[in-house]
Amino acid sequence: KNEVEQSPQNLTAQEGEFITINCSYSVGISALHWLQQHPGGGIVSLFMLSSGKKKHGRLIATINIQEKHSSLHITASHPRDSAVYICAVRLNYGGATNKLIFGTGTLLAVQP
Amino acid sequence: NAGVTQTPKFRILKIGQSMTLQCTQDMNHNYMYWYRQDPGMGLKLIYYSVGAGITDKGEVPNGYNVSRSTTEDFPLRLELAAPSQTSVYFCASSWGYGYTFGSGTRLTVV
Numbered sequence: 001k002n003e004v005e006q007s008p009q010n011l012t013a014q015e016g017e018f019i020t021i022n023c024s025y026s027v028g029i030s031a032l033h034w035l036q037q038h039p040g041g042g043i044v045s046l047f048m049l050s051s052g053k054k055k056h057g058r059l060i061a062t063i064n065i066q067e068k069h070s071s072l073h074i075t076a077s078h079p080r081d082s083a084v085y086i087c088a089v090r091l092n093y094g095g096a097t098n099k100l101i102f103g104t105g106t107l108l109a110v111q112p
Numbered sequence: 113n114a115g116v117t118q119t120p121k122f123r124i125l126k127i128g129q130s131m132t133l134q135c136t137q138d139m140n141h142n143y144m145y146w147y148r149q150d151p152g153m154g155l156k157l158i159y160y161s162v163g164a165g166i167t168d169k170g171e172v173p174n175g176y177n178v179s180r181s182t183t184e185d186f187p188l189r190l191e192l193a194a195p196s197q198t199s200v201y202f203c204a205s206s207w208g209y210g211y212t213f214g215s216g217t218r219l220t221v222v
Binding site: 002043044086088090098099101102103104 | 143145147152153154155156157160170202204206209210211212213214215216218
């Protein structure tokens with residue numbers, strides 16, 4: 001079983017819909033990252049969370065440390081949001097290395 | 113600021129050939145990493161470095177080597193390319209908890 005699980009694996013939405021992507025993890029963490037990867041493109045960091053909630057434009061990320069769960073929400077989705085969204089966690093016993101463990105990603109397609 | 117720069121973006125290698133994937137960062141980050149991304153899998157750590165002159169193996173180091181002679185540069189060397197090394201390779205750097213990724217190198221071994 002992967003230490004970081006994302007759901008759904010694939011998601012198709014209509015433009016304007018509210019989207020939620022979930023991430024569950026089974027290890028103790030000190031931080032969680034949400035990353036975005038456009039097809040054939042590089043990886044961009046969207047959020048880093050250690051508690052609570054963060055908002056940037058139409059994107060909202062939340063984390064519940066007790067339940068070991070995080071969600072990424074996209075409000076008023078747009079075709080340009082189509083990408084792979086990746087959850088990654090920093091172990092709280094990672095020491096000085098700052099290594100991450102990655103989920104397999106959620107492929108989002110927003111249709112006009 | 114350029115961030116993390118990877119070259120080349122694409123490369124096709126023949127089995128047994130060697131090559132070096134270049135990675136440079138201009139943010140003075142101590143930590144640098146090489147990951148590979150295979151279809152349907154999460155990124156896997158190949159090698160990492162916590163500072164100039166210090167490197168260590170990650171989860172999947174076999175077939176690769178690295179060096180870190182300066183804070184800025186962290187090249188990844190493939191000595192004898194094998195089809196199993198066909199993948200997309202990402203270099204990243206970090207300071208504190210923040211991460212910056214390069215744009216990736218798509219490598220095909222035929």
